[in-house]
Amino acid sequence: MTYRKAAPPTGLPEEGRSYQVGDMIGDGQVIYVGSGIQFFHQGLENGTPYFYEAFGFVSEEESIKYSEGVRAYAVPKGLITLSRELIPMEYDLISIPCHPSFSGDANKLFGDELGEYDPGAWRIFHFNSETNQYDEYPDMAPIDAGLGYWMITLNGGVISLTGETTDATVPYIVSIPPGWQQIGAPYNYEVLFSDSMVSDGVNIVEINSPQNIYIENVLWAYKDGGYLMSGAFVPWQGYWVHNISDKEVTLIITNIPRRYYEAFSSKGKPSHKMSGSGWYIRLKGYSGPWKDIDNYIGERADAQESKDIYDILEPPRFSDKQLSIYIRSIEGEKMASDFRGIGEDIERFEVIIEGGVGMVNLEWEIGGVIPEDIGITLSDEATGQMIDMKGYSSYNLEIKKGEKRRIFILVTP
Structure with a gap:
């Protein structure tokens, strides 16, 4: 079992104290102090600032009851x-x-x-x-x-x-x-x-x-x-x-x-910020050299009706060819993440797919706990196809140049 003590502020090493040099971090060095009740002695460079970390742990071996020390990271x-x-x-x-x-x-x-x-x-x-x-x-x-x-x-x-x-x-x-x-x-x-x-x-x-x-x-x-x-x-x-x-x-x-x-x-x-109560669906799209893989919809007990920390905007495209998948919010914003409160009403998520090169492979993964009596259906507005998202994990669709393909994800009690 390990635990972390409050780290002393960044500063110079203490006078009269020495440290053992360990492996590298960036252009600096990691220094270990303390092993069991033993301390290693090797001088550091005078005038070099270091990050300090106090630590301790209880060993599972009966022979070592307790160990503590300080780790110091030299500043590049x-x-x-x-x-x-x-x-x-x-x-x-x-x-x-x-x-x-x-x-x-x-x-x-x-x-x-x-x-x-x-x-x-x-x-x-x-x-x-x-x-x-x-x-x-x-x-x-x-x-x-x-x-x-x-x-x-x-x-x-x-x-x-x-x-x-x-x-x-x-x-x-x-x-x-x-x-x-x-x-x-x-x-x-x-x-x-x-x-x-x-x-x-x-x-x-x-x-x-x-x-x-x-x-x-x-x-x-x-x-x-x-x-x-x-x-x-x-x-x-x-x-x-x-x-x-x-x-x-x-x-x-x-x-x-x-x-x-x-x-x-x-x-x-x-931990993943989408974890916790409720459920989520992660939407991932692939088309030629392009992809868009971090898009989330779902329900959470702590989600607000208004915009909150679970509602994240889609970053800007830099090319018309770049594949972009986003959820259109009620206010018309392009969202990469749209979470709503857990309720008994039908939820409808409007998803827009644009860009890419012709065929787009849309995949999804479901996390959290979705009640068995809740249905989740993908509805393709252009073709009329309906896909049971709990039974399938992908769907292929062709996007024309300049098209903004609209699909709906329906959550029904």
Whole structure:
């Protein structure tokens, strides 16, 4: 059995105390202290800041009744060189896990590997929340840590850059205006999105708190042709977040490594946000190189009639070819997640499918507990077909160019 004590604040190691160096984390080191009643002695670098974690456990073996100690994670710092592979002809949502050289000029950063900037050979662009349009190089702000960018190359290859590590002794601050914003992983190591905070200039709340009425508590990544919900900021990965308020707020990204929590607590292993009372259906679509796999409908005892934390908007498409599956809310919004209260009335979920390449394979999985006397039926408006979703798990349909195919999912008592 393990338990986690409150961790001391980030700071310098105690004078006169020594530590044993363990394995690596990012560009820093993991240091172990304490094993049983024994302590190992090996000096650390003077002046280096560390993350501290107090821990203890009771062993199942009678010979070791109790063990405790401190684990310290050295903070990565200094000038680093990073590289990433790009796949030919595939959009990649990237970020830069450091403060790059050359004042963030994309051509100077990537031109050695990709050649002089040429939209026919490679492109990079960033979403402008004020205009709701993309700014493409050279008409975009300098590249920097904490922001996300679309990038695509004709021939692929490996890009590399040199820059200063982001200061990991403090959280990273990103301004999030109303609407959608492309952000990125600022550190050269993983951190949990659930540890993020939101500030409106007066109050600071946790990202998953009911008091967070600003930023949706979902981090959207893009991988292998589609969006998916992510639980962590990963180096080089870009993301979408959505500010649902009408004011600019600040996202405070934790500086504590994800592995710091996974070693000592369950915080690094969050349960699926769709779990709990009630039931859900996860809709997944595939069409050629495109996919859209994180779409949810369902009923929960704690869901509100008005919009709540279980109702999540679909992130923006960047191409008419991109497959998009969304649930149309009563207010007409495009939702990736729509949960309603448990009731005795017939529920009707309107689902729209657009984009893709011709044939779309729609799959679903059911979670939670659906009463046996509740029926769930997929109704295809265009063909009139009716599918028992409890008896089947997929349905194929052909989408024409520019079509917004509408299906209904009916929940009947």
